[in-house]
Amino acid sequence: MPSNKRTINRRNFIKNTSLAAGSFFIVPRHVLGRGYTAPSDKLNIAGIGAGGKAEVNLPFAYNNGAENIVALCDVDDRMAVNARKRWPNAPYYRDYREMLEKENKNIDAVIVTTPDHMHAVQAMAAMQLGKHVYVEKPLTHDIYEARLLTQAAQKYKVVTQMGNQGSSGDDTRNVETWIQAGVIGKVHTVHVWTNRPVWPQGIPTPTGKFDIPAEVSWDLWLGTAPFRDFNPAYLPATWRGWVDFGSGSLGDMGCHFIDVPFRALKLGYPESVECSVGSVYTGFFKEVFYTDSYPPSSRISIRFPARDKMPPVEMIWYDGGIKPDRPEELLPDEPFGEWDGGILFEGTRGKLIAGLFGRKPTLLPTQKMKDAKLPQSKFPFVEKGSEGHQTQWVQACKKGFGTYTSSSFDMAGPLTETVLMGNLAVRSYNIKVGNDFPGRKKLLWDGANMRITNFEEANAFVKREYRNGWKL
Incomplete structure (x- = not known):
């Protein structure tokens, strides 16, 4: 020794x-x-x-x-x-x-x-x-x-x-390899969708007085969020739909599905975002804006500039049961995505549909897969078959800083920023200035400085204020 x-x-x-x-x-x-x-x-x-x-x-x-x-x-x-x-x-x-x-x-x-x-x-x-x-x-x-x-x-x-x-799955790695090898040409459009939310959204703030269960430390549960009275409507998992605590459908599934095109297309900071959201009415023509919870559905367009010899690309997100148009190349009885969502790449030489944990990535029309000569995964150093996301991290911890993990923060951080850009647009959507709703127009993004440049009020959703006693 x-x-x-x-x-x-x-x-x-x-x-x-x-x-x-x-x-x-x-x-x-x-x-x-x-x-x-x-x-x-x-x-x-x-x-x-x-x-x-x-x-x-x-x-x-x-x-x-x-x-x-x-x-x-x-x-x-x-x-x-x-x-x-x-x-x-x-x-x-x-x-x-x-x-x-x-x-x-x-x-x-x-x-x-x-x-x-x-x-x-x-x-x-x-x-x-x-x-x-x-x-x-x-x-x-x-x-x-x-x-x-x-x-x-x-x-x-x-x-x-x-x-x-x-x-950490082989399907994600294969899609990245195929897209970057030009199997469907230069990708210009990506559609990403999910069946979320599967919890209440687009609803009013709950009311009523409730005793805090002895098993719950409510002040610690609130943590950085503004104080509000305890209500069982917020937990254990329904917090996802409330803007003070969760990040809605995008936060739940965006980091899964958007991760695939984010890697494959080498996406960085977007240049703009715009959206439309599902309306909620309490009576005939009585529209309400529940700003405390995320909307029941949304469609979000995020645009990225040209990068690394790849053309500009538009990524369109759909949630709340909304889907993109069914591709003409897909036969009537063939499934379009999985039960919880899917990804459709549109390139200059074809289309590719992918999922996450079920359906294998497939060229369209699907009969192409019979004779397609697809490139081998660009990740030969990763053992064939998903090695397990948590196990991979554990083994990397033992080897030390610099060891490969599939979603290290240098990748996960920028991915998360892109996902949260969608929420910034959603939360800006119903901000009224005079008789106008500027957040319903295209919002321009300065990624390096983390700022919306054409609607100042939207920047409130870049960085929130923590409750007293909490800091980052």
Whole structure:
């Protein structure tokens, strides 16, 4: 073992041990430094959010005991019941800040599975302590938060992953390969749709007085959001439809579906966005604007400039049951997308339809697939077959900063910004100035400076104000 006068960092350790093939020794966790472990050691993982999607994330990361779950945190004890039973020796907290402070020395990595409005502050707090982070999609609630987390991952040199599992799948990688190889020519239009919301949206703010359940720390649940009285209408999962907490259909499914064209077309900052949303009426010609919740449906057009020898492209998003026109090349009895949505690429030499976890990407007309000679995946270094999104992140954490993950923040951050551009347009749609609705026109975006340049009021949705006592 090295002497006390010698310092070993993780990169040198890996380099030295790779040169000494066949040699084996264990370096204690404290020698490698905060947030890093020896290859022979287990990763110590903490969960901020123990229920809901955490009941998938934590077990996959735990991998039947290959790693350790060393601490759990949730503001709703009811959601944490199963996790606490499964890992009874893991200390349990309600406040993630207390957990990070008290368990700091024993934590290597953190999985954040909480409502959208808390992602940024929780992930940032973990990264500032040198912890690797896995954050559920969408990465953040606001565009500004996404930009800061992207920068923080580089600053603190931690391994990151956003929880859009499809990015680790072979289908996503194949679509990226085929599009960039020009299989359907130059892509100019992409249609993306989902069946979300499958929770209430376009509804009035709930009323009534309710006692806060003893199992819920309501103040901590609100966190960065403005104060409001407790109402069971907001949880456990219906918070997605409320603008203070969630990011609607786009936040739920956009980071899955939009991820595919975002990668394949090398999309960066958009140049404009415009939308239309489903109307809500309470009587004959009595339209109401429920600004506290997202609309029941929307159609959003996001345009991107030419880049990397690719032409300008329009990406059109549909939710609430709305779909694009059925392609003429698709036979009447052939399925158009999956139950939860789909993606249609239109190029100068053809069309391609894709999904996420079901239907394989397919050229149109589908009979083309019989004789098509498609290029091999551009990801030969990834083992064939989805290796598991959470497992991939765990293994990367053990190897250290710079190791490939499918949705690291350098990709997930800009993707999230694009997704949230759609929500910026949706929330600007019903802002009235005089007798006009400027948000219903095309909004021009300066990506580098994170600003709408032709409608100042829309910039309120780039960065929200946190409740007193909270900061990023």
